[in-house]
Amino acid sequence: MTNSQANPAQAIGPTIDDHYDVVIVGARAAGAATAMLLAREGLRVLAIDKAAYGSDTLSSHALMRGAISSLGRWGLLDEVYGAGTPIISKTVFTYGIEELAIDIPPTPDVPGLAAPRRTVLDPILVDAALASGATVLHETRLVGIDTDDTGCVVGVQIEVPGGPVKAVATDLLIGADGLRSAVARQLDVPITRMGSSASAYIMRYFSDLEVDRNAYAWLYKPGIGAGVIPTNDGVCVFAAMTQDEFRSGARKNTEAAMVNVLNRLDPELAASVMRATPQGPIRSWPGVRGQFRKPFGPGWALVGDAGYFKDPFAAHGISDAFRDAELLAQAVRTGDYARYEQRRDELSAPLFDVLEKIAGYDWDLETLPGLHFQLSKAMRAEGKAFAEDLEASALQTA
Ligand SMILES: Cc1cc2nc3c(=O)[nH]c(=O)nc-3n(C[C@H](O)[C@H](O)[C@H](O)COP(=O)(O)OP(=O)(O)OC[C@H]3O[C@@H](n4cnc5c(N)ncnc54)[C@H](O)[C@@H]3O)c2cc1C
Numbered sequence: 001m002t003n004s005q006a007n008p009a010q011a012i013g014p015t016i017d018d019h020y021d022v023v024i025v026g027a028r029a030a031g032a033a034t035a036m037l038l039a040r041e042g043l044r045v046l047a048i049d050k051a052a053y054g055s056d057t058l059s060s061h062a063l064m065r066g067a068i069s070s071l072g073r074w075g076l077l078d079e080v081y082g083a084g085t086p087i088i089s090k091t092v093f094t095y096g097i098e099e100l101a102i103d104i105p106p107t108p109d110v111p112g113l114a115a116p117r118r119t120v121l122d123p124i125l126v127d128a129a130l131a132s133g134a135t136v137l138h139e140t141r142l143v144g145i146d147t148d149d150t151g152c153v154v155g156v157q158i159e160v161p162g163g164p165v166k167a168v169a170t171d172l173l174i175g176a177d178g179l180r181s182a183v184a185r186q187l188d189v190p191i192t193r194m195g196s197s198a199s200a201y202i203m204r205y206f207s208d209l210e211v212d213r214n215a216y217a218w219l220y221k222p223g224i225g226a227g228v229i230p231t232n233d234g235v236c237v238f239a240a241m242t243q244d245e246f247r248s249g250a251r252k253n254t255e256a257a258m259v260n261v262l263n264r265l266d267p268e269l270a271a272s273v274m275r276a277t278p279q280g281p282i283r284s285w286p287g288v289r290g291q292f293r294k295p296f297g298p299g300w301a302l303v304g305d306a307g308y309f310k311d312p313f314a315a316h317g318i319s320d321a322f323r324d325a326e327l328l329a330q331a332v333r334t335g336d337y338a339r340y341e342q343r344r345d346e347l348s349a350p351l352f353d354v355l356e357k358i359a360g361y362d363w364d365l366e367t368l369p370g371l372h373f374q375l376s377k378a379m380r381a382e383g384k385a386f387a388e389d390l391e392a393s394a395l396q397t398a
Helices: 029-040 065-073 077-082 119-131 183-184 243-246 255-266 267-275 317-334 337-358 369-397
Strands: 019-026 045-049 090-097 098-103 135-138 141-147 152-157 165-175 191-194 199-206 215-221 224-229 235-242 280-283 289-294 300-301
Touching: 019 029, 019 152, 029 077, 029 119, 029 267, 029 317, 045 255, 065 077, 065 317, 077 119, 090 369, 098 267, 119 317, 141 165, 141 183, 141 243, 165 183, 183 243, 199 243, 199 255, 215 255, 224 255, 224 369, 235 243, 235 300, 289 337, 300 317, 317 337, 317 369, 337 369
Parallel strands: 019 045, 019 165, 045 135, 090 215, 165 300
Antiparallel strands: 090 098, 141 152, 152 165, 191 289, 199 235, 199 280, 215 224, 224 235
């Protein structure tokens, strides 16, 4: 990190100004959504991402109600379904051999769930940010943060493709740069709560796997799980296991480990997966414990996984990234960042607590349905409380 008093920005090419009201590092679920919302408020926003526009990232991207209603509110849901993303109208939980199918009746704000590939979802968000007036630069990396004598962030150093490092001044730096946030690292942002459990995952897409295209399927037996998620382009299948199982061999032969887990859960599913055509590489995630970071300080804020990460078992990361983009946009409008932290933590805690048990495999087939019931109750309560927040905020600005 550099520390510069005045930090006059250099002239850095025709598309980058020397000052923005807000600079956002990371332009995916959290960053592009925040850029769009702040640009819609009339702020001058620059968002950068070191990855290429439309590139993939590791996620099973099953969207839950929260994410769908955000996309609807933002006017982006038609584009998601228009890309060929199936409407998910059912969730099927299989506990051992017991199947529990739950319908998802359409409502005006949530016609169904959806799992658009990140190569579809992230560009929709980036295009919406651009259409709202934000500048978004891909393949552009944060390399330094400038602070004044009081420690307040006043600018960033960024590296555009093929160019020298450039300085850009800003009133607010937002780190939307994921779990391993460079913004959080460079500013030495403290972790305010650390989880204690994590699950490992192995996942792959299959182009011709025959499944119900309108259902998410989740399967469980003690110590293992799996998911079958129809997307706009192939079916995403993941196998979940304890970190111990992953470390003690699964990671060395992920293909065999995936089939092994699926076979223990449902031999027919394992056989179909073995017959299906894989799309792209098999990928794995060793498991990382959930955590909350302090989400704001002088001249900076964090949003998305950079500020709050949880195990993927609840498939709620993107929903939370969208929710926190809206909460942060409210904070930028009102200046009340303490409320941003308070609401983020209050709304997140019940889901985080129950997820700790699920991701830690602290259950058997008798107790897991009860934990899922708690999870669903936490999601519903969170959705209701957040809707009230949005209504109150709309009344304030009306
Ligand atoms: C295995 C797995 C499965 C998951 N499944 C689901 C699911 O089914 N449903 C769900 O809702 N969520 C799921 N998640 C969680 C979800 O993927 C995340 O919550 C979500 O991607 C967070 O979005 P984000 O924008 O905060 O961060 P990210 O998507 O991580 O984006 C951060 C961006 O910051 C950029 N960046 C980082 N450093 C720099 C830098 N120095 N300069 C410029 N750019 C930088 C990166 O290139 C990246 O594009 C899953 C996660 C994992 C790991």
